[in-house]
Amino acid sequence: MENVLLYILLSVLKIVVVLGIAMTSVPIMVWVERKVSARIQNRHGPLYVGPFGLLQPFADVAKLLLKEDVIPTEADEVLYVLSPLMAFVPALLTFAVIPFGPHLSIADINIGIVYVLSISSLGVYGLVMAGWSSNNKYALLGGLRSAAQMISYELTLGLSIIGVLMYSRSLSMVKIVESQAGLWFIVPQFLGFVLFLVAAFAETNRLPFDLPEAEQELIAGYHVEYSSLKFALFFLAEYVAMLSASCLIVTLFFGGWLAPPFIGSAIEGFLPEIVVLYIMPLVWFLAKVAVFMFFFVWVRWTFPRLRYAQLVKLRWKVQLHVGILNVVFSGKKKMS
Numbered sequence: 001m002e003n004v005l006l007y008i009l010l011s012v013l014k015i016v017v018v019l020g021i022a023m024t025s026v027p028i029m030v031w032v033e034r035k036v037s038a039r040i041q042n043r044h045g046p047l048y049v050g051p052f053g054l055l056q057p058f059a060d061v062a063k064l065l066l067k068e069d070v071i072p073t074e075a076d077e078v079l080y081v082l083s084p085l086m087a088f089v090p091a092l093l094t095f096a097v098i099p100f101g102p103h104l105s106i107a108d109i110n111i112g113i114v115y116v117l118s119i120s121s122l123g124v125y126g127l128v129m130a131g132w133s134s135n136n137k138y139a140l141l142g143g144l145r146s147a148a149q150m151i152s153y154e155l156t157l158g159l160s161i162i163g164v165l166m167y168s169r170s171l172s173m174v175k176i177v178e179s180q181a182g183l184w185f186i187v188p189q190f191l192g193f194v195l196f197l198v199a200a201f202a203e204t205n206r207l208p209f210d211l212p213e214a215e216q217e218l219i220a221g222y223h224v225e226y227s228s229l230k231f232a233l234f235f236l237a238e239y240v241a242m243l244s245a246s247c248l249i250v251t252l253f254f255g256g257w258l259a260p261p262f263i264g265s266a267i268e269g270f271l272p273e274i275v276v277l278y279i280m281p282l283v284w285f286l287a288k289v290a291v292f293m294f295f296f297v298w299v300r301w302t303f304p305r306l307r308y309a310q311l312v313k314l315r316w317k318v319q320l321h322v323g324i325l326n327v328v329f330s331g332k333k334k335m336s
Helices: 002-040 056-066 077-096 112-120 123-133 137-168 173-178 190-203 228-253 263-268 273-278 280-300 308-335
Strands: none
Touching (some): 002 228, 077 112, 077 123, 077 228, 112 137, 173 228
C-alpha cells in the first residue's frame, strides 16, 4: 500500500512540475517576444508595467479577463465554446511523454513518439471547428487553410523522424535520448532536422507559415470572432505548441537532457554528484529549449510570410521528395 501511495505521489509531483514548466514559460515568452521584436525593429518594447515591463503579461491577462465574452448570434454555441479547448488541450497533452530529465517525465511509454504525433495532430480540429462554428466566411477560410496546412506538414514531420528512429531503434522518447550519449542525432540526421524544423513552424502557425491567420486578407482568420478567455486559450495554444515543438527538437536531435560534449563535463566536474544527477539534466534541457524558443521568435520578426501557393509547393514538390531521400539514405547508412 505504501509503495502504491508513493508511486501516486511521485506521479502527481511529476505532473505538477512538468505542467508548471510548460505554463510558466508562456508569460515569459510573451515578454521575450515583445522585447526581441522591439529590438529587431529598433524599439524599446514594454517598459512601464513593472521593471523592464516584466509585469506586462499579467496586465494582458487582466485585460483578457475583463473583456466582454461575446458569442455571435448565428454561431454553433457548443462547437464555438469547445474549439479553444480542442486547440489548447492536445498541445498540453504532448508533454506527458517528453523527458525533461532521466527521472523527470510523466510517462515513459514504449511508443512515445507515436503518442506525440497522434495527439498533436488533434489540434487541427480546434482550428477548423472555430472557423466553421463562428458563422463567418473569413474565419471559415482560415480554418480550412489550417486543415490543409497542418495535415500536409504532418507527413513531413513523420518522414523527418524516421531516420532518428532507425538510429535509436526505439519509439520511446527516453531511449531516443539515451541512444545519443555518444553522438547527438543532429550530426547524422541534419537533413531530417531541417525538415522537422520547417514542419514545426508550419504546425505551430508561426511566420513565415502563419497563413491561417493572415490578417491582411482574412482579418485574423479562424479566431476573428473570439474574445476574452476563449481568445486567450488560442493564444496559449500557440505558445504551448511552440514550446512542445522546441522540446521535441531538443529530444530528437540535440541529446535531450544530455550535457554538451566537453563543455558539460568541464562544468559538472566542479558540482556535487546529486546536482549532476538530478538538477543539471533539467538545466541542460531547458537551456537548449530556450535557444529554439528564441529562434522561433527571431524567425517570426525577420522573414516575410509566404504565399499559400509557395507553402503548398514547398511541401509537396520539395519536402516530400527530400524526406523520402533522407529515409532511404538513413536506411542504407545503417545497413552498411
